[in-house]
Amino acid sequence: MRKLYLILFALIIVVSWNRSEQKRITEDEHVVEYLKRNGDNLVKPREVFHWIYFKTELEADNFIKETENKNFIFVSKRKVEDNYPIQVELKRIDKVDIKSVNEYSLYLLEVTEKYNGDYDGWETSVEK
Numbered sequence: 001m002r003k004l005y006l007i008l009f010a011l012i013i014v015v016s017w018n019r020s021e022q023k024r025i026t027e028d029e030h031v032v033e034y035l036k037r038n039g040d041n042l043v044k045p046r047e048v049f050h051w052i053y054f055k056t057e058l059e060a061d062n063f064i065k066e067t068e069n070k071n072f073i074f075v076s077k078r079k080v081e082d083n084y085p086i087q088v089e090l091k092r093i094d095k096v097d098i099k100s101v102n103e104y105s106l107y108l109l110e111v112t113e114k115y116n117g118d119y120d121g122w123e124t125s126v127e128k
Contacts (some may be wrong), residue, residue: 011056020116024109025106026119028098042098044127046096047124050108051121052088052089052106052120052124054088054117055085055117059086064088066114070107074090
C-alpha cells in the first residue's frame with residue numbers, strides 16, 4: 001500500500017510540473033506573437049527582463065546566486081505587498097524566438113520552483 005501512495009504522489013508532482021511548464025510555454029507564445037504582430041523579427045538579441053517573486057530573502061538570494069551561473073544579471077530586489085513579498089528582477093541579452101524563449105524561461109521556472117518562488121514572466125522591447 002505504501003508503494004501505491006508513493007506512485008500516486010510522484011504522479012501528482014509530474015502533473016503539477018507539466019501544468020506549470022505548459023502555462024509558461026503558453027504565456028511565452030502570447031508574448032512572442034505580440035512581438036511578431038508589431039514587426040519584430042525575433043532574432044536580434046536584446047535585453048530581456050524577468051520578474052520572480054519569493055517568500056523569503058534567503059530563497060531570493062539563493063535563486064540569484066544560481067542564475068548568475070547562466071549569465072543572468074541581477075537588476076533589483078525589493079519588497080512588495082504580495083503573497084510572495086520579495087520581488088527579484090533579472091536581465092540577460094537574448095533572442096526572443098520561441099525556441100530561445102522556451103529555453104531560458106523554462107530554466108528560470110525550474111530554478112524558481114526549486115526555491116519556492118513564483119516566476120511572473122518576462123518582457124522586452126520590440127526590435128525591427
